[in-house]
Amino acid sequence: MKVYKTDQIRNIALIGNAGSGKTTLAEAMLFEGGVVTRRGEVTAKNTVSDHSFIEQEYGNSVLSTLLYTECNGAKINILDTPGMDDLCGGVVSSLNVTDLSLLTVNTINGIESGTVAAGRQAEKFGIPMMFVFNQLDHENTNFDAALDQCKATFGNKVTVVQYPVEAGPGFNTIIDVLKMKMYKYGPNGGKPEVLDIPDSEKDKASELQNELVEMAAENEESLMELYFDKGTLTEDEMRQGMKMGMLQRDLFPVFCTCAKKDIGVGRLMEFIVNIVPTPKERPARPIVEGKELKMDESAEPSLFVFKTAVEPHVGEITYFKVMSGKIQEGMDLINSKSGNKERLSQVFVSAGKNREKVEALVAGDLGCTVKLKETKFNQTLTTKEAGTKYEPIKFPASKHIIAIKAANESDDEKVGEILNKIKYEDPTYVIQYSKELKQLLVHGQGEYHLNVLKWYFDNVYKIDVNYIQPRIPYRETITKPAQADYRHKKQSGGAGQFGEVHMIIEPYTEGAAPKTMFKFGDKEQKISVRDVQENLLPWGGKLIFVNSIVGGSIDARFLPAILKGIMEKMEEGPLTGSYARDIVVYIYDGKMHPVDSNEISFKLAGRNAFSKAFKNAGPKILEPIYNLEVWVPSDRMGDVMSDLQGRRAMIMGMGSEKGMEKISAKVPQKEMFRYSTSLSSITGGRGVFSISFDDYEKVPAEVQDELLKAYEAEQEEE
Template sequence: MKVYKTDEVRNIALIGNAGSGKTTLAEAMLFEGGIIKRKGDVGSKNTVSDYNPIEQDYGNSVFSTLMHTEYNGKKINIMDTPGMDDLCGGVVSSLSVTALGLLTVNASNGIEAGTEAAARHADNAHTPLVVVFNQLDHENSNYDSTLDQCKTTFGNKTTIVQYPVDAGTGFSAIIDVLKMKMYTYKDDSGKPEISDIPESEMEKAEELHNELVEKAAENEEALMELYFDKGTLTEDEMRKGIKLGMLDLTLLPVFCTCAKKSIGVGRLMEFITNIAPTPKEKKMGKIVAGKEVTMDASQPPSLFVFKTAVEPHVGEITYFKVMSGVVKEGLDLINSKTGNKERLSQVFVPDGKSREKVDELHAGDLGCTVKLKETRFNQTLAAKEIGTAFAPIVFPTPRHTVAAKAVNDSDDEKVGEILSKIKYEDPTYVIEYSKELKQQLIHAQGEYHLNVLKWYFDHVHKVDVEYLKPKIPYRETITKPAQADYRHKKQSGGAGQFGEVHMIIEPYEEGAAPKTMFKFGDKEQKISVRAVEEHKLDWGGKLVFVNSIVGGSIDARFLPAILKGIMEKIEEGPLTGSYARDIIVYIYDGKMHPVDSNEISFKLAGRNAFSMAFKNAGPKILEPILNLEVWVPSDRMGDAMSDLQGRRAMIMGMGSEKGMEKITAKVPQKEMYKYTTSLSSITGGRGVFSISFDGYEKVPSDVQEELLKAYEAEQEEE
């Protein structure tokens, strides 16, 4: 295979709603470039991408797929990505290593929820876009309506480069207002007949051409001066202006295709090779360690791993972008995270599941290798002398959580092993075992994302797994002081056990000093503060342990045992078994035996005294509260608000942002289960939200009563 220099490479990502024709467009581009001799079809399950069994089962892309084609002496690397936003990991990673996104739009459906989501990901990655109106041959296709929706969604940067002459079942001709030519397609070969624009279309074409010239000229002062001098721009000058506008994300060219019949595909590829940014024209990822490098073949070699996949009979495949220098077979590089050496035993250019071995890849190119020892996604390999490390791709925060459990208890360990590996293939899954909740948790993008994982358990690993509602990490605390004492006494032959502890507990407040006097009923209790230990708890909040022993009623050597007993009970709160927090404990009196007192006796005495005092101290359950930001279409605002009020949400603010209505709220975590599904249903898939942890607040009394009853029933079952 020919070796391509950096400026001969174009990296593009196909993004858009499911069903917009991304995979079919990729197939047409490979066919147009001569990489394949016959186009596959999604329905026939024989396309270059969507080769994975789950994709063929589901009938749409689940993973991003790297392919390449050649056109005009340039190599075009193509990343075909999933259209479901639940599977956005492949979109985000692909946009991070490409310099152009082709935003495909089904001309029958217009701008869909997945179109908007894909555009947001591109905006976050600062990746320029070209909008491709596809499936213009469909009987329900509507170019004008789709264009209006595009302008409403993306604003004035929407810029027509092409429009169809005859959208619908007879679609065969495109007017190109950059070239000022008509492209007519008489068969499915993709080879157009190029002719002058007919008189009937000339007025419209000239008006759109002038608009395109103006949009191109706006992007550079020198071009604007030329435009003012001449009243127009040459094609080369327009190309320059269009590229500048795309790089500034202020210009969004619109193209027309029917990928299935190869209509408009060659012209789109010509535009990509002539105008799309080269790898070095898009800002390189931030360097977080080591020496600075530029995307140049003369630099020492470095590469960034943007995807890891596992395939049967092959093992782990590592996909990378060459960030600097030249990558060759047998090259030794250092993993910047581990410091260990990795050898690239082979270098490939992949096309779906097939891989072509190559001698070398230059800076800016995309490729893959196999059999690396420990290098995975988001890691950098670089020459030893530079030690460069690139900033990792930041993936969206998970929006939906479930607990996973093997149906057969004997498979629990296997489930844990499978989940520990899955995060390397799809980093948008976040896997954790919660010691507190005693559950294996999967944090995912939504229910569809979880269904994909379930498919793998069922069809690949053959393990029966069920998803359960996750428990909530409640906290317990107290609202008033309380006193208790407990005597632990045991005599069963031989050495006995004896320990007596008197304690007072009260709520902890930041900055408050320990008290020296308490009153319970008519009785006052004076406290002498001798020593204060402040313990920051791993789960949040504090425990303050105050030694107020006078007269040696308890030997100082037993105090750590009392603290240990209290800490054990704090880890399993008296109300619901949840962690307790924000409590001051005063140990002010007690008794010991010269022979029978030991550490275990005082540990048990301290534990039980604490439990008794806690239940009399106005105990309250605290629940985790989340910060929620929701963006919804204006016509769905009322429904979204009603739904949130039903979830005990406290609305903090409202406003407009990026053409959507924004709601800011605080919501109990308990009420957010399956919110992603609910919001999608309310907004037709267009609503999006983000969550972050805010803090803990007391639950309402009716909720506390419900939780106490549920815990009681659970304890009885056990």
């Protein structure tokens, strides 16, 4: 295969709802470019893109797949991405290395939740976007309705370049208002007959062309002047304006296809080659350190790894984008993270599992290599002199958590190793062992995402694992001041142990100064504040330790031991064993023995005094609260609201966004288990949500009673 120059390369990501035909479109593009001689079908499990066992079993894309095709002397790199929002990792990584998002729309269903979610990702990364209205041959297709929904969702930037003469089972003709020609296809698609637009369509085509000319002219002042002078633009001038509009995300062209029959695909590819931005026309990827390198073949070589995969009989495959210079077989580069040398023993272009060796890849191109020693996803390879490190890809926060445990305890270590391997293939899995909860947790994008993980354990690694509902990381605190003292005394021959501690505890309030007077019943206790130590707790919140000792009743050398005892008890709160937080402790009196007092004595005295005071200080359990944003169709708004109220949610706001209703709420983590499944069921798969941690709040009294009883029962069992 020839080495393409940067300006001959186009990088596109196929995004959209599951079932919109992305993989079928990719297959047709490869066929049109001569990369394959026969078009595969998803139902026949023989497409180039969905080649893994799990994708063939599930019947849809699970991973992003790198493909390429050729058209009119240019190379089009294609990343076919999953359509399920749970599998958004492949979409995010693909959008980070491409220059156009090709958003496929199923014209039977119109704009779906996955269409909106994919469009939102493209917007987030500022990627130019165009729409492909697909499946126009179906009896239930409705181009006009889908177009109206598209404009309602994505605005008037959506601009028709093509429309079908007759959508439905007889679909074979497209009007192209950029070319002002009619394309008529045979029963097997392929190369069309290019005809003049018939009189019956001329008025509609002219009206749409005027709209397109206006949209193109708006993007550059010189074009606007030409438009005012001549009342129109030439095709080349329109291309120039459309490219500017796409780069600025002010223009979203609409094209028509039936990918399954290869109708409209060749013209779509021609448009991509002629108008879609080249890699050097898009903003450079930010660097976090080292030399800034231009996307130019003559610059020092560098590449950015956007995906790591493992294939049977091949091993680890590293997919990369050439960010600068030229990458050649046998080249030695430096890993910017470790500083170690990596040799690129072979360089390939990729069409699914089929890889073809190439002499070189230049700036802007996408390719892969094998057998790197340590370079993984999100890492940079470059020269030692450049030392460049590109900004890593940032993924959405997880939405679903599950605890995972091997059915056979002897497999526990293997499970951990496998999870660490899988997280490099799909970085949206976040693996965490919680010392607090004593559980191995997997954070994912939803229940479907975690079911995919289970499939790998069952079918690839042959290890039986169980999913368990994760425990909730509750916190404990107090609501009022309390006083306690404790004497630790132990005498058993030889040196004894003696330590007595008097303390007061109170709730911590941000910005409040330590008090100098407390009253318990009829008794007042005056406090002399000698020293204040603020301790930020690893699990959140604070412990303020106030030294109020006067007269030397406790030697200063024993205060760290008292603090250590208190901290030990805060790690295992008196109510449910959860971490305690946001407490002020005053040590104001005590006693010591000239011989028997030591650090262990005061640690135990401090620990037990704190435990006694805590139980009398109006102890309360705190639960983690999350910010939730839900996007739902208007006809399911009431059902979703009812479900949220049943989850103890506090509704913070409502509004409309991109044709969907948006609900903002605060919800306890305990109530969010399996929410993705519930939302999908309520909305028929059309609802999407995002979630992020907010803060801890006190649980209602009835919930606290339940938790205390459950903890007591657990302690009795142990």
